[in-house]
Amino acid sequence: MKAFLMVAAVVGVVAGQINFPGGRPGGGGGACDCQPISVCAISFDSVQANCQLGDGSEGVCCPQESADAAAARPAASAGAEAGMVNVNVRTQFTEPLVPVSQSELATASQAGTSAVSSLATLEQSMVQANRFVSRGTPASGHLHQSRISQAARDMDKRAWAIVQASTSVMDDLNLAPRASGLGLRNVRVSQTPLRDQCPSAVSCGNPSSKFRTADGSCNNQANPQWGKSNTPTQRILPPTYDDGLAAFRTLAKDGSKLPGPRNISSTILVDIDKPDATFTLSVMQWAQFMDHDFAHIPFPSLANNEGIECCSSDPNFPKHPRCMPIDLTGDRFYSQFGRTCMNFVRSMLAVGPGDACTFGFAEQLNQLTHWIDGSMVYGSTDEEQRSIRTMQNGLFSTSAGNMLPFNPNQGGECEAGLRNAKCFLAGESRVNEQPSLTVMHTLWMREHNRVATALQRFNPQWNDEQVYQEARRIVVAEIQHITFNEWLPIIVGPRFVRSFGLAVRRRGFSNDYNPTINPNMNNEFSTAAFRFGHSLVQGTLALFSQNGQVSTVQLRNNFNAPYLIQNEGRFDDLVRSLVQFPSQTFDNFVTSDLSNHLFQTPEFRFGMDLMSLNIHRGRDHGISTYNSIREVCGLRRARDFADLQDQINPRIIQRLQSLYKSVDDIDLFAGGMSETPLRKSLLGWTFTCIVGDQFARLKKGDRFFYDLGGQAGSFTEPQLNEIRRTSWARIICDNSELTAVQPLAFQLPTHRFNRPRPCNSFSIPQVDLSAWRN
DSSP states (O other), X not given: OGGGSOHHHHHHHHTTOOOOTTSOTTTTOOSOOEEOHHHHOOOGGGOOOEEEOTTSOEEEEOOOOOHHXXXXXXXXGGTOSTTOOOBOHHHHSOOOOOOOXXXXXXXXXXXXXXXXXXXXXXXXXXXXXXXXXXXXXXXXXXXXXXXXXXXXXXXXXXXHHHHHHHHHHHHHHTOOHHHHHTGGGGSBGGGSGGGGGSOOOOOOOOTTOSSOOTTSTTSSSSSTTTTOSSEEOBOSSOOOOTTSSSOOXXXXXXXXXXXXXXXXXXXXXXXXXXXXXXEEHHHHHHHHHHHHHHOOOOOOOOTTSOOOOOOOOOTTSOOOTTBOOEEOTTOTTGGGGTOOEEOOBOOOBOOOSGGGOBSSSOOBEEOSOSSSSOHHHHOXXXXXXXXXXXXXXXXXXXXXXXXXXXXXXTTTSOOGGGGTOOOBOOSSGGGGSSHHHHHHHHHHHHXXXXXXXXXXXXXXXXXXXXXXXXXXHHHHHHHHHHIIIIIHHHHHOHHHHHHTTOOOOSSSOBOXXXXXXXXSOBHHHHHTGGGGGGGTOOSXXXXXXXXXXXXXXXXXXXXXXXXHHHTTOOHHHHHHHHHHSEEEOSSSXXXXXXXXXXXXXXXXXXXXXXXXXHHHHHHHTTOOBHHHHHHHTTSOOOSSGGGGGGTBOXXXXXXXXXXXXXXXXXXXXXXXXXXXXXXXXSSOHHHHHHHHHHHHHHHHTOTTOTTBSSSTTOOOHHHHHHHTTOOHHHHHHHHSSOOEEOSSTTBOTTSGGGSOEETTSTTSOOOOGGGGOO
């Protein structure tokens, strides 16, 4: 199982012995490749020399891999990537087949069917009796930030039947946890009366199409379900459910109860204001934007889309089986409001088609495509894509002021009306969650329309669908390039970018596609490691006007209500905040706007606690503990709390020890957030390992990745060279009223190479879309 991650590369870093296939980028020598720093995106301390661009402005000598080194790199299909392995996650978790007779399977199948029917009856009675979460509450805001698709509901129902049938087998045969969770994975549902609950096999059309499907299917031709929306996540290590199957993780190593998540949150993940000295608020916002591209594990609601109430004080209130509320008894903050319970509904589940449809441990559902494919902009189904298109000239719908279109389901998916605003509509339903996220969606909606307009001008003979798909293809490539060229090196550090084989090429095509790599979200990544961005969030937003005036607003007053943009016209002020205002430093400190006031509404002086939700969600999913994952990532397994000093400050270790009885009990999110960041990296060791591995899978397992050659979706070389000219700064210039911005917009303009430049300068080059003239 340790081979699951890119351990060879990671351990090589530990020993200081990184081996780069084909040599280190920049090792080719030769004349200076003078480029704008927005294209090169190198760290300032790596600048070897400066040079002059065509307009006389200053550029940098961009490191460039030699042609010989590029040609010498072995093909990815041979498994040549440093540390990457051929992985099918289900084969990693082996346990002998549990002997189950056909009659026992038939009985269990009936139990699964009955469980689905009983749940539907219970939920119908709750709807009829108006027993659900009250509108206008923080718990309601938590639910109504997003939409649950019908496809997700159908998948969850299938998985619920299979999990309940597995539970029946476990109980009847008195199975141990490992035999329940892993042994039953050898039993196929297709051989039982529940066979109809297995999803249909994915059907693919033209394998030579250069365009991605809307739902992410058919990217991998041998495994067309990989990356598809409404499919299961996968895992680095087997789950830690109490019963091995699906039961919430509540027990410590010694059999006692784990510490409460709110106690952990208020002891370790406290609020201290530490603005980052280097990085802009964009770093945090890009993390959330990317997360909404490839990961959304929803929790269920009732049939009328209202929330499941888990905190009723009425003893006659029916208890929903998906409820696992967070105990707030005695909490110093919540007790002043008389709150003893935080609403929490367990995540929705999924099963795979064909051989992936088995009994055994529960796996969570990802409602989005698993790829970096711009699905937060475009949607993760054909229906979602159609809902935001004009169906003319390849364009997206807009509202007044070139803003996002309004959601026709006002009062359904968000509660903007509480602050006299309307809900916007985008490819991802959480678009209204907070103002900076809405800004990101708006910028990229505008970028699509800008690209589509240019393509139609260059190719007037193209119809609406051709313009739309080609514009989508270009925009996705821009998102991928900015992510890997500018943003990811900040998160995991340039050294790990190289060791994971993720360094961006400056010329030519890459050839590292590997069809054996499953890109699906690792549960440990989406539920713990990639939530690192919550530490970067600013509780107070500074808004910068065009004339230099600065005003502030509290994040707690702006959840699910884009009134700053709609009612106050502060869109461009918010854009300036993204490039002029710093993120918070990555550490175990989290703003109270997230830990005490999440989804706070005008009628309340408190909200939910995102840190408690993160820890509780990890236990809901049964994800591996911190000590187990750090061992997978090449570190020595800690025998006691003192062994954590290789990664965690002793002061924080003392706090961990005051909460957890054993070092083996530490939740992955709490442990990873407590690690000291690596040099030139935003994250500590364990989160860097998990995040690096996932992005390697998203790149190397993607047949449509933007710089691949020899694929149906490959760009021409002139087109690819134009894609490489894009930058986060350029996107801002082209789609806002800003007339100047620093070339490296993820970094504060404190270095002379990164001082603000006019948007029309050579320093912030623009993609020349005439390369797509047919």
